[in-house]
Amino acid sequence: MTPLVPASGKKEIMSRPVIGITCYVEPAKFTVWEMTTALLPYNYVDHVVRAGGQPVLLPPAGDPAALAGRLDGLILAGGGDIDPARYGETTHELTGNIRGFRDDAEFGLVRTALDRRIPFLGICRGLQVLNVALGGSLHQHLPDVVGHPDHSPAPGRFGRMPVRPVPGTRLAKIFDAESVEAAHYHHQAIDRLGAGLTVSAHTEDGTIEAVELAGHPFALAVQWHPENEDESTLFEALVRHIRP
Numbered sequence: 001m002t003p004l005v006p007a008s009g010k011k012e013i014m015s016r017p018v019i020g021i022t023c024y025v026e027p028a029k030f031t032v033w034e035m036t037t038a039l040l041p042y043n044y045v046d047h048v049v050r051a052g053g054q055p056v057l058l059p060p061a062g063d064p065a066a067l068a069g070r071l072d073g074l075i076l077a078g079g080g081d082i083d084p085a086r087y088g089e090t091t092h093e094l095t096g097n098i099r100g101f102r103d104d105a106e107f108g109l110v111r112t113a114l115d116r117r118i119p120f121l122g123i124c125r126g127l128q129v130l131n132v133a134l135g136g137s138l139h140q141h142l143p144d145v146v147g148h149p150d151h152s153p154a155p156g157r158f159g160r161m162p163v164r165p166v167p168g169t170r171l172a173k174i175f176d177a178e179s180v181e182a183a184h185y186h187h188q189a190i191d192r193l194g195a196g197l198t199v200s201a202h203t204e205d206g207t208i209e210a211v212e213l214a215g216h217p218f219a220l221a222v223q224w225h226p227e228n229e230d231e232s233t234l235f236e237a238l239v240r241h242i243r244p
Contacts, residue, residue: 016054017072017242023057043227051235060105068112072242073119076126087132092140121238122221130221134194142189146205151184158183163209169200171210174237182224
């Protein structure tokens with residue numbers, strides 16, 4: 001995907017709804033530097049801009065939940081595994097990349113977004129944070145459950161699997177298709193469903209691939225990676241809900 005660099009002035013930027021996107025804090029190398037960095041794959045930013053939003057990165061530092069009132073929408077991005085202690089389980093040997101400070105920040109953000117009824121899109125880890133925040137749990141290593149590695153075939157390589165939207169859900173209305181080809185990169189998925197959530201898509205092997213929250217204006221989360229697609233369908237749906 002070619003990054004879109006906006007050539008807009010202040011007036012156009014101010015007309016765009018402000019979409020906060022959570023991000024990683026990890027060691028990274030760029031130009032001549034190697035250091036701890038707040039970072040996010042640019043595809044997230046590109047899709048939000050293409051959809052008509054103004055992206056703002058929210059690093060897991062300070063109190064990002066306190067900024068929620070300044071946002072028009074929130075995207076919880078992908079990332080490492082959630083600490084299983086948050087859903088009452090011990091850590092599986094293949095659960096990893098746990099960042100407790102990110103868990104703290106994002107669970108606070110989700111609760112605030114739900115309380116303030118801020119339009120919300122969760123992606124991969126974002127779906128898992130939403131589910132656990134509402135009392136749900138996770139399968140810590142999905143191949144143990146489904147018997148194959150296709151949801152995360154190799155490090156740094158997306159799997160391609162179709163997901164089936166559940167008729168009548170918001171997700172089904174957004175895509176208007178019986179099946180959606182999707183990029184997958186996750187070794188965990190929903191086990192016990194969080195309170196108030198409705199399953200809105202799954203794969204052929206029964207894995208829950210999307211959920212939405214009844215009674216909220218727009219609280220939708222997917223387990224796959226729409227930021228890795230050419231189309232901006234879900235990002236457009238988020239922005240369209242904010243500014244029809």
